Structures are given as structure tokens and as C-alpha cells.
Amino acid sequence: xxxxxxxxxxxxxAELAGVSHQxxxxxxxxxxxxxxxxxxxxxxxxQQLNYQPNHTARALATRRSLTLEIVTFGVGYYGxxxxxxxxxxxxxxxGYRLFFSNLDRLTYADMRETVEDLKRQxxxxxxxxxxxxxxxxxxxxxxxxxxxxxxxxxxxxVTFPSIIIDQHLGSRLATQHLIxxxxxxxxxxxxxxxxxxxxARHEGWLDTLQDNHLNPVNWTEGDWSAASGYRAAHxxxxxxxxxxxxxxxxxxxxxxAILALRERGLRIPEDVSIVGFDDIPEASFFDxxxxxxxxxxxxxxxxSVEYLVEIIAxxxxxxxxxxLTPRLILRKSHR
Amino acid sequence: xxxxxxxxxxxxxAELAGVSHQxxxxxxxxxxxxxxxxxxxxxxxxQQLNYQPNHTARALATRRSLTLEIVTFGVGYYGxxxxxxxxxxxxxxxGYRLFFSNLDRLTYADMRETVEDLKRQxxxxxxxxxxxxxxxxxxxxxxxxxxxxxxxxxxxxVTFPSIIIDQHLGSRLATQHLIxxxxxxxxxxxxxxxxxxxxARHEGWLDTLQDNHLNPVNWTEGDWSAASGYRAAHxxxxxxxxxxxxxxxxxxxxxxAILALRERGLRIPEDVSIVGFDDIPEASFFDxxxxxxxxxxxxxxxxSVEYLVEIIAxxxxxxxxxxLTPRLILRKSHR
DNA sequence: AATAATCATGTGAACGTTCACATATAAGTT
DNA sequence: AACTTATATGTGAACGTTCACATGATTATT
Numbered sequence: 042x043x044x045x046x047x048x049x050x051x052x053x054x055a056e057l058a059g060v061s062h063q064x065x066x067x068x069x070x071x072x073x074x075x076x077x078x079x080x081x082x083x084x085x086x087x088q089q090l091n092y093q094p095n096h097t098a099r100a101l102a103t104r105r106s107l108t109l110e111i112v113t114f115g116v117g118y119y120g121x122x123x124x125x126x127x128x129x130x131x132x133x134x135x136g137y138r139l140f141f142s143n144l145d146r147l148t149y150a151d152m153r154e155t156v157e158d159l160k161r162q163x164x165x166x167x168x169x170x171x172x173x174x175x176x177x178x179x180x181x182x183x184x185x186x187x188x189x190x191x192x193x194x195x196x197x198x199v200t201f202p203s204i205i206i207d208q209h210l211g212s213r214l215a216t217q218h219l220i221x222x223x224x225x226x227x228x229x230x231x232x233x234x235x236x237x238x239x240x241a242r243h244e245g246w247l248d249t250l251q252d253n254h255l256n257p258v259n260w261t262e263g264d265w266s267a268a269s270g271y272r273a274a275h276x277x278x279x280x281x282x283x284x285x286x287x288x289x290x291x292x293x294x295x296x297x298a299i300l301a302l303r304e305r306g307l308r309i310p311e312d313v314s315i316v317g318f319d320d321i322p323e324a325s326f327f328d329x330x331x332x333x334x335x336x337x338x339x340x341x342x343x344x345s346v347e348y349l350v351e352i353i354a355x356x357x358x359x360x361x362x363x364x365l366t367p368r369l370i371l372r373k374s375h376r
Numbered sequence: 377x378x379x380x381x382x383x384x385x386x387x388x389x390a391e392l393a394g395v396s397h398q399x400x401x402x403x404x405x406x407x408x409x410x411x412x413x414x415x416x417x418x419x420x421x422x423q424q425l426n427y428q429p430n431h432t433a434r435a436l437a438t439r440r441s442l443t444l445e446i447v448t449f450g451v452g453y454y455g456x457x458x459x460x461x462x463x464x465x466x467x468x469x470x471g472y473r474l475f476f477s478n479l480d481r482l483t484y485a486d487m488r489e490t491v492e493d494l495k496r497q498x499x500x501x502x503x504x505x506x507x508x509x510x511x512x513x514x515x516x517x518x519x520x521x522x523x524x525x526x527x528x529x530x531x532x533x534v535t536f537p538s539i540i541i542d543q544h545l546g547s548r549l550a551t552q553h554l555i556x557x558x559x560x561x562x563x564x565x566x567x568x569x570x571x572x573x574x575x576a577r578h579e580g581w582l583d584t585l586q587d588n589h590l591n592p593v594n595w596t597e598g599d600w601s602a603a604s605g606y607r608a609a610h611x612x613x614x615x616x617x618x619x620x621x622x623x624x625x626x627x628x629x630x631x632x633a634i635l636a637l638r639e640r641g642l643r644i645p646e647d648v649s650i651v652g653f654d655d656i657p658e659a660s661f662f663d664x665x666x667x668x669x670x671x672x673x674x675x676x677x678x679x680s681v682e683y684l685v686e687i688i689a690x691x692x693x694x695x696x697x698x699x700l701t702p703r704l705i706l707r708k709s710h711r
Numbered sequence: 712a713a714t715a716a717t718c719a720t721g722t723g724a725a726c727g728t729t730c731a732c733a734t735a736t737a738a739g740t741t
Numbered sequence: 742a743a744c745t746t747a748t749a750t751g752t753g754a755a756c757g758t759t760c761a762c763a764t765g766a767t768t769a770t771t
Binding site: 383385386387397398401405429430431432433434435436437438 | 756757758759760
């Protein structure tokens with residue numbers, strides 16, 4: 042019995058219910074200013090026509106889109122993917138829809154494109170996953186037509202709205218634990234240092250060694266991949282580095298390094314202790330199970346939406362950086 | 377010198393350039409029907425006012441939103457995350473924006489919510505990552521207000537527009553290879569069987585054994601996680617299963633299984649051969665490097681957008697299922 | 712030189728909502 | 742009984758575009 046009107050409008054419903062379009066509008070917006078009697082009649086008409094409010098028209102009229110955008114760099118990576126999940130969940134809970142935009146490369150053209158898009162989009166706020174050091178982000182922030190932006194995984198102590206996990210602290214936790222358990226030759230495999238988290242973790246390692254009057258033995262830079270961890274570990278040994286422990290900037294590289302060390306006849310943890318970062322779900326099943334610094338990326342994503350919503354409600358409340366704390370998870374890759 | 381009008385409109389630009397709004401509209405839409413002279417004048421005004429066309433208004437007037445939606449189940453998993461990346465890339469290349477919606481649980485309420493949202497959204501098409509067997513998807517498809525939908529990772533031989541990777545074939549590739557290299561006791565750890573890919577892989581394994589007149593030795597079901605692979609391998613042995621090879625439905629479970637087997641004193645590949653599925657980037661750095669069936673999820677995502685765009689252009693062209701082929705990648709976890 | 716065709720521009724009404732009012736009826740106060 | 746107040750509804754103009762058409766100026770055709 043459902044008349045198949047392509048898309049019923051407010052007016053179609055009004056006509057069928059014998060009221061004005063405004064009354065229908067009141068019904069769908071839960072206005073108290075409408076009698077129970079007519080409300081029922083309208084509801085029935087809505088049902089009968091399978092009416093759904095047109096979001097576009099509504100956005101145009103109210104000048105509110107109820108839409109957020111997430112701009113991410115590298116969906117392929119574990120961290121960003123987890124953050125996205127968190128952002129989506131929180132956005133949905135708050136009644137916002139989510140545009141999704143990924144940057145594969147941080148080129149000027151791609152960034153430009155993204156900025157222009159943002160301006161056209163009628164978006165109420167942006168979660169920017171900005172894990173890499175780049176002036177392009179600043180450009181985006183400046184040119185964004187006053188749309189609130191919350192940055193994730195950016196640099197520490199930055200003054201604009203942002204949330205980070207304290208990587209320096211995380212690295213300190215890892216390194217200090219190794220020192221406390223008797224190690225004094227602690228090498229490192231860092232992430233790509235133009236990534237904020239990689240840089241912070243690296244400095245945390247350096248600072249902790251310094252505080253304990255230890256020399257930074259040796260380190261190399263990887264690219265987050267297991268392949269690069271494998272190469273890095275081999276390199277370290279090739280260059281004659283002596284170490285009894287290894288701080289590795291993420292779990293994937295740790296996996297690669299474990300394989301390399303084994304190839305070199307080194308046992309873990311007997312000959313070298315390892316601690317990683319992230320605590321990916323697989324980390325417990327490395328051989329040996331990996332001691333690592335857990336990052337709650339998903340919560341990070343959720344909180345970014347909370348923050349954003351606060352700013353949207355009151356732009357004055359846009360105040361600085363919030364910081365989450367990582368946690369050392371002890372398993373069997375160290376002693 | 378830039379006057380900071382919150383949002384300049386077509387009319388603001390028209391006034392400044394001394395033309396009608398329609399002329400400005402022509403300019404921004406690259407209509408040939410405008411003299412070079414006035415085009416310049418308009419362009420200048422646009423620049424000066426920092427004008428950006430309002431996407432919402434345009435969508436309302438043209439009844440085209442230039443927006444696609446991706447509905448996914450489990451961003452946390454490797455496959456879906458990769459597909460998303462592909463979808464985003466292709467959508468952007470085609471000039472479409474992308475709404476992102478994730479389902480954490482396949483409950484009626486969540487699905488209902490998603491369907492209602494779709495109807496309101498003014499979206500031109502939907503990529504539905506539907507890796508799990510559920511009637512709820514059918515509901516979504518039926519009630520979608522005639523919006524084109526392309527399903528990914530759904531069941532084989534289904535008649536609506538969809539793209540899958542041939543998991544049955546993949547499993548056949550894996551199992552047959554083991555048989556060809558001399559194995560006759562081939563056990564399996566499957567994924568959760570209500571997942572389409574898991575079911576297809578499982579059947580592929582069964583069918584291949586049957587074709588070769590071998591008995592399916594034994595198998596257990598995991599949940600894709602490394603933890604479940606670990607448990608499953610232990611279980612298999614606890615139950616007295618005898619096998620010289622193991623087909624494991626994804627690489628993460630393979631990782632867990634490898635650890636379990638080693639704990640039981642079994643060497644890989646000397647005592648048991650292993651082949652996984654997916655070829656996650658870490659698979660080369662398992663110990664031993666994992667032989668596995670590579671899935672090109674990212675291409676799958678891209679192609680879904682191509683298909684969707686075809687359907688949008690010509691709804692008649694919505695025809696059936698397209699199939700991609702997986703590939704066996706030989707490494708060192710078998711012999 | 713007159714007529715037709717082309718080009719450059721303008722005008723007003725859509726698109727489907729909400730917003731700011733205006734109006735009519737009912738109920739409450741003095 | 743007259744006057745205020747509250748309640749239920751309707752009216753027309755926004756929102757910022759595009760669309761369909763109308764107009765006037767230029768150029769081409771016979």
C-alpha cells in the first residue's frame with residue numbers, strides 16, 4: 042500500500058495529512074507546539090509515504106551540517122586505523138556524520154586539495170590525524186575558514202587544540218625499566234624521525250640514558266615496517282654495536298628485529314632484551330611475547346571528537362593540548 | 377586586503393564583479409558562454425572575496441551530492457582497513473567525497489540506524505563491506521531507497537552487484553600446493569565460519585582434500601586473532617590430531633599457531649608445514665617467513681568504486697558479481 | 712538591407728528545509 | 742464581559758545554488 046514516490050517531501054506529507062508544511066516540520070523536530078491529534082495524523086502520513094527528511098536541505102536552512110571530517114595520513118598504519126575507529130564511534134554517538142579523507146603522500150598538491158575541499162564542505166569540525174612533521178598542516182589550519190580543528194598525534198606542547206599520547210614518557214618508561222633491570226648498553230631502532238611520535242620516542246630514549254649517565258650506544262632509523270626493523274637490527278650488528286637491550290619504536294619493527302637477531306645467533310631475552318611500542322594484538326604472540334608500551338589510540342580518537350564538540354559549542358573553549366599516558370606492558374622479551 | 381566575509385556567496389561575487397549571479401555560476405562551472413573579459417573580472421572577485429562554492433546548496437539544486445558512503449564492519453581488521461584505503465583513493469580520484477560509517481556489532485539496532493541514515497543522507501552510492509553472513513544486509517539493500525550498493529567480501533555467486541576475492545580458489549591453491557609437495561595429513565584452523573571468507577576458505581580446503589581422496593584430518597575454528605590461532609593449535613594437538621601441514625585462515629592466527637607449535641616442540645617447516653592467508657606486511661618476518669595466499673584488498677576497494685560509478689551512470693549496468701584472484705606466495709614455512 | 716542565427720548576459724523560479732512572523736482559537740484573569 | 746495570555750496552526754521569505762527561459766547585442770546568411 043506504500044505509494045512509491047521517489048522522495049516524499051515535507052509538502053507531500055503536509056498535503057496528505059491536511060496540514061501546513063510547517064506543522065510537519067514541527068512534528069519531525071519534536072516541537073511541543075502541536076496537538077496530539079494532528080501529530081498522530083502527520084506521523085501516519087510520514088509512515089505511509091516513507092518520508093525521510095532531506096539532510097541537505099536542512100543543512101542549507103539551518104547552516105549546520107551535523108558533519109565532521111576526519112583527515113588522516115596513512116590508514117594503512119595501525120595507529121591511524123585505530124584512531125579512526127574511535128573517531129567514528131564517538132561521532133556517531135554524538136549524532137554527527139563523518140567525512141573520511143586520507144592523504145597517502147604529504148605533497149603540496151594533495152594538501153592544497155584537502156584544504157580547498159574543507160572550505161567547500163560545510164563541515165562543522167575537523168579531526169586531523171597529523172602524525173608527521175609538516176608545515177602543510179599549519180597551512181591547513183590557517184586557511185580552514187574558521188572551522189574548528191583538533192589535531193591528533195602532533196608535536197608536544199603545541200598551543201592549538203590537540204591531543205597526544207606522551208611518547209617521551211612512554212620511551213622513558215621503556216628505557217628506565219631496562220636500566221632498572223640491570224642493562225647499561227641500550228641501543229635503539231627509531232621510527233622515521235619526521236614522524237612526531239618517532240621523534241618523541243627517540244628523545245625519550247636519549248634523555249633517559251643521559252639522566253642515568255649512560256652513553257647512547259647506537260641506533261638506526263627504520264620506517265615502521267617489519268622489513269625495516271629487520272634491516273636495522275642487522276645493520277646495528279654489522280656496525281659493531283654492542284648492546285644487551287634494544288628499544289624499538291613499534292611492534293612491527295620489533296618483529297623484524299627479532300628475526301634478524303635470531304639469524305645472528307642471539308637469543309631473546311637471554312642475550313638481548315627487547316621492548317617495543319604500541320601493543321598491537323599480535324604482540325603477545327611474538328616469539329617471545331613482546332614487552333611493549335601500550336598506546337590507547339582508540340580512546341585518543343574518541344576524545345578528539347569530545348574536544349571538537351566542545352569547541353563547536355563554545356569556540357572560546359579551544360585551549361591547548363591534552364595528553365594521554367601510555368603504559369608499560371611486561372611480557373617475555375626482556376630480563 | 378582580503379575582506380573577511382564569513383562566507384562569500386555567489387551574489388557577493390556578482391555584485392563586486394558587476395555581473396549577475398548566473399554569470400558567476402557560469403564561470404565557476406566552466407561554461408563557454410562567457411566572454412574572456414568578464415570571466416577575468418569574475419575570477420578576480422572570487423579571489424578577492426575568497427569565495428568557495430557551497431556544496432550543500434549545489435547538492436540541493438542539482439540533486440547530486442557527489443558523495444559516496446562506505447559502510448564497513450570492523451575497521452580494526454586488516455582486510456577492511458585496506459579496502460577502505462582503496463575506496464577512498466578511488467572515490468577522491470573520481471571527484472566523490474566519502475562518508476564513513478563503521479559497524480562494530482551486527483545488531484538489529486545498529487543496522488537499522490545505518491539504513492535510516494542512508495536514506496536521509498542524499499548519498500549517490502554505497503560501498504558495503506559485508507564480510508559477515510547476516511540477513512541484516514539484505515534488509516539494508518532492500519530498504520535503501522534505490523541507492524546503488526556494491527557489496528564487498530560477500531558470498532560467492534550472489535546476484536547483486538558485488539566484488540569478491542575467490543577464497544575458495546585461494547584455499548585450493550594453498551591445499552593443493554601442500555599435497556603436491558608430499559603432504560597427506562593436512563589439518564586446518566578456520567576463521568569464524570559466519571564470515572564469508574572464512575567459510576569459503578574452509579570449503580576450499582575440504583573440497584581439495586576430497587578431490588585428492590584425502591581425509592580431512594582435523595580442524596578448529598578461530599576468530600582471526602593471533603590469540604585464537606595459538607589456542608587452536610594447542611587444541612588440535614591436545615585432541616590428538618596428527619598432521620604434517622596446517623592451513624590457517626589468516627596470517628595473524630598463523631602467528632599464534634607458530635608459537636603454540638614451537639611450545640609443543642614442533643619445528644616449522646621440518647615437522648609441520650604452514651600456509652596462511654592475506655600476506656600482511658609482517659608475514660615475511662615471521663619465524664619462519666610465512667607462505668601465504670596474498671589478497672589484494674586495496675584493489676578490491678578501488679574496483680568497488682569503479683563499479684559503483686558505472687551503476688550510477690547507468691543503473692541498467694548493475695550486473696552481478698565480479699571476482700578477483702588471490703595468489704600463492706611461497707616463503708619458508710612449508711616444505 | 713533584412714532576416715536569421717549565434718553569443719553574452721540577465722531574470723525569476725526551483726531544490727526541501729527552517730525561521731520569523733502572523734493569525735485564529737481556546738483558556739485564564741480581573 | 743472585556744482583556745490578557747497561552748496554544749495550535751499557517752504564511753512567506755530565507756539558505757546558496759542551478760535550471761529554464763527571456764533578452765539584447767553581435768555576427769552570419771541570403
